[in-house]
Amino acid sequence: MNNKKAFTLIELLVVISIIALLLSIMMPALGMVKEKARGVVCRSNLKQWGLCYMLYAQNNDDRFARASWENSNNTWMAVLRDYYADIDEIRTCPTAHKATQGNPPQWGSAENAWRMNPGEFWMEDDDWGVGSYGENAFIRVQDPPGGSISYGGSSGKFWKSPNAKGASNVPMLMDARWQNLKPENNHAAPDTDGVLTMNWQYADVAAMRRHGDGINVVFLDQSINPVDAEDLWDLRWNREYKPRGRIELPQKLDDGLGR
Numbered sequence: 001m002n003n004k005k006a007f008t009l010i011e012l013l014v015v016i017s018i019i020a021l022l023l024s025i026m027m028p029a030l031g032m033v034k035e036k037a038r039g040v041v042c043r044s045n046l047k048q049w050g051l052c053y054m055l056y057a058q059n060n061d062d063r064f065a066r067a068s069w070e071n072s073n074n075t076w077m078a079v080l081r082d083y084y085a086d087i088d089e090i091r092t093c094p095t096a097h098k099a100t101q102g103n104p105p106q107w108g109s110a111e112n113a114w115r116m117n118p119g120e121f122w123m124e125d126d127d128w129g130v131g132s133y134g135e136n137a138f139i140r141v142q143d144p145p146g147g148s149i150s151y152g153g154s155s156g157k158f159w160k161s162p163n164a165k166g167a168s169n170v171p172m173l174m175d176a177r178w179q180n181l182k183p184e185n186n187h188a189a190p191d192t193d194g195v196l197t198m199n200w201q202y203a204d205v206a207a208m209r210r211h212g213d214g215i216n217v218v219f220l221d222q223s224i225n226p227v228d229a230e231d232l233w234d235l236r237w238n239r240e241y242k243p244r245g246r247i248e249l250p251q252k253l254d255d256g257l258g259r
Contacts, residue, residue, distance in 0.1 A: 134176025
């Protein structure tokens with residue numbers, strides 16, 4: 001005779017409820033673990049890019065590349081091509097791995113990579129110019145100063161070399177919506193409603209909450225630190241830039257640039 005007692009319906013429902021409760025408690029924690037893992041990979045990518053910049057400078061009289069459109073293929077990925085093995089391993093932050101849909105050029109966002117036109121201003125081959133990091137254009141060498149083929153601005157603003165005073169506060173490469181940015185003193189901060197300016201030069205290009213409250217940045221001294229979106233205007237973007245302190249921004253920034 002079988003004396004084993006089966007689960008009653010009520011007992012089964014209790015067990016299911018307990019499992020559901022445990023899952024509801026664990027899921028946010030798992031999400032946080034995944035986000036932390038993505039942040040670690042992102043910082044590792046930036047560390048590798050920072051090393052590429054340093055190797056380039058060491059092989060070029062301690063100077064970075066020219067800030068000029070005179071020659072095609074002058075973007076940072078193209079300039080540093082001799083110093084990395086597989087660009088697909090480090091071109092995007094894992095939080096923004098998938099490129100924005102549509103024909104290039106396309107702005108990126110906190111969760112999407114940007115996409116450039118292939119060819120002239122990108123690579124020598126058919127690489128479609130996808131990435132989710134952006135270079136501070138002021139780290140370059142402005143040569144010729146103020147020339148029509150250059151990025152514009154006085155030569156004195158450009159850092160030119162990794163050996164600069166206060167290098168720990170000079171951003172070199174970071175999470176961004178476009179492949180580079182060039183913040184100036186006269187650039188206005190974003191509107192208080194979070195609508196950002198559709199201009200590749202402004203700090204708005206990096207003002208997003210890709211990792212927690214901000215982004216990851218590799219600085220001129222090779223340090224890698226998180227920076228809140230509100231604190232981007234307090235960095236030393238160029239030699240003449242005057243840090244403004246913390247800017248008030250809404251918690252949810254609008255990724256629809258220029259809307």
